[in-house]
Amino acid sequence: MTSFYKGLEAYILENDSLRLTFLPQYGCKLASLVAQKTGREFLFQSSLEKLSIPPYGAAFSDYDSSGFDEVFPSIDACPYPCGPWEGTKIPDHGEVWALPWEVTFTQGENRIQSVVRSSKFPYVLTRVATLQNNEVLFAYTVENTSDAEFEFIWTPHCLLACSPATRLLIPPELNQVMTVEHSTQHLGPWGTLHTYPLTNSVQGHKIDLSKTEPVSAHNCEKFYFTSPNTAGWCGIEHTDTHEQLIYTYSAQEVPYLGVWKTQGGYRGDYNIALEPCTGIYDDLYVAHKIRRAAKIAPRAKRAWNLKMTVR
Template sequence: MNIRFSKYKNKKSIVVENNRIRAEFISDPGGKMVSLVGKDTGYEFLVQRPGEVYREQPFDGCYTDGECSGFDDMFPTIDACAYDTEPWKGVKMADHGEVWSLPWEHRIKDNTLELSVKGIRFQYELKKQVFFVDENILRIAYTLVNNSAHDFEFLWAGHFMFNMEEGMRVAVPDDCKEAISILTNTDRAFGEIMHWPHFKDISGEVYRADISRPATSGGFEKYYFKNKLKDGWCELHYPDSKKKLAVSFSADTVPYLGILMNEKGWDNLYNIFIEPCTVCYDRPDLAKRHGQVSKVAAGGEYQWYVDLTL
């Protein structure tokens, strides 16, 4: 294993790699993973944007006007909204959360990359450790610290933007039967229940949602699986049998999974978003109305992890 400093576009970066995987992070902004390469094939799994300058946004800026690539942490919300209980009732929760636009502290210790950031409008610290648990498994372990005297309700989602290929198959646990439509370019209503993997497209035709269609389909559909997962995982099986990616996560603390398959229906990208998350519906107040709450106790901690297996 090797951890070294490098450069990504115009940003200082940190590369974490071994004989199988090369992962690259920037601490400012977002503490984000900007690249994930399987060394066996040389394939870049994460979406890259053109240009030599990283597109930044100010705090509380518009996420999609920024770089909008790679893997960002969405916390403590995805959609901009207002916190709904005291003592922060009415406080604005920024678009796609606070931490993607903020500089993170970083250090290297004991073959581990450590990253951390403190909240702006809320009293928390979000920390993550990046290390290998096996030659082909990269782990990102999270600790959320509540520095306030009040319980804090939040949403965390891993915003993975993976490159897609036509005919790629998505595998999920067997208990993923019903999906809730959240965002689409069809006339499907928000909250409509769909039966995985057979969805209807914009013309009403049934298609397999677990297999990526040609870019000419123009599909764009975000959904969450309705029930909590017993086992947290999702796999991408590429047409080239040498390429396979698994995202696994701690289902006891991250019990939901969202997927957005984008077949050039948005921003001329052909990619898939995989989003393990603590609650659904893209905002914590709306999730709570549907009986979903993730909460860190006053003065307490909340922990989870994500493993990337190539």
């Protein structure tokens, strides 16, 4: 059905298990993901009562910073690294979160198809979201419309509501991380390595990185696991109620995993994010230099899936 959410038109996918709210005018953002039986909102909600639609190239922090935005073809603002578009600026958090999408809402099938095109770069990104039982499947296809290879980073910028009872669920073979957040003092400067989940801060304090600190910690963390996530899953558990949100995806197409936490440190916000991604580390220019960017051959397509399951 159609509705309104914080002043914007909204499309609702809903069944007995889940209620999803998409904003077709706002990059087709997933603004809300609610478990019907418990009423739990899994996505972080900002305090804004009305949302404004960002213009192309906007700074991400100047706008909503909640829910699930698509990030493509880079996370950090940077120049495109190579080929015919070398030096062309990619905006903060990429292009597509602040671009208009062509949206087709098939209510009877609990399905939303969204398509976005760039005016600067040669791609068409298509996402089909389908709700079935306690799962939502996001199927992605990106087409390179040019005669040159195209490189990119994609990640789901899905900010999750959290509390001190929230724990990360990570495959056990992932046991080392590298910090990439410059404002993080307790984990050291960019590139500092830590064992996961148990480590020591640079001040010598013991830390469990799988846990969520209270908002009073006033810190931020962003780290990447140093090994590919060959298991193709990750998730969170709210240990007070034992509710879980699990991501599953193609480990071959989406090999890397990052984690973001703002425990009161960024604008006072309190949220975490699991960020399966096609390249590292946040910056497409860097990813190209270290040969960790995803690539699409000329006139070709790449496809991948992300499934979110609420348990």
